[in-house]
Amino acid sequence: MTAISRAPDAHGLVVIFALDEQRFGLDIAAIERVVRVVEITPLPDAPTGVIGIVNLQGRVLPVLDLRRRFHFPAREMQLSDHFLIAHAAGRTVALLVDAVTGVTEWNHGMAIPAAEILPGFQGIEGAVKLEGDIVLIHDLEKFLSLEESSRLDAALDVE
DSSP states (O other): OOOOSSOTTOEEEEEEEEETTEEEEEEGGGEEEEEEOOOOBOOTTOOTTEEEEEEETTEEEEEEEHHHHTTOOOOOOOTTOEEEEEEETTEEEEEEESEEEEEEEEEGGGOEEHHHHSTTOTTEEEEEEETTEEEEEEOGGGTSOHHHHHHHHHHHHHO
C-alpha cells in the first residue's frame, strides 16, 4: 500500500457524507457549512453534474449532483438531503448529498491512493477505513475539469 502524497503521519479532519450506503469524506478546510436542501433552479447549458443553482442568503451557487458525478442511480431530491457548501477549484459550490454523518479524524498514511483502486478516476484522492467503513476521500480541486469550469462560467453568465 502506497500512502497518499502527504506526510504519512499527517492527520486531518474530514466531513463524512453519504450517497446511498457509500461514505465519502471531504477535507474540513474545503467546507463552509452544511444546510438543508432548498429548491434548485435549472441552469441551461451547464456541464454534466451541475443540476442548477440555488440562492442561499443572497449568494447564487451552482449545485453539483454527486450522485450523477459518481454514477449512482438517479433519485428525486428528498427533504432529508443536504447541501455541503464547499470551495472547489476557486469557486463556492453546493454539493447535493444524501446525508452528512459527521466529522472524523484520519491519518493520511493509512489511505490507499485512488490510482491504486480507481485508475483514471478524477476527484477521489484515496480510500481509508474509518469507523469500520471504507470512506472515499474526495478532492474538490480536481472535481471540475478546466472545460467544465469554463462551461459553468458561461452558463452562470447567462443568468
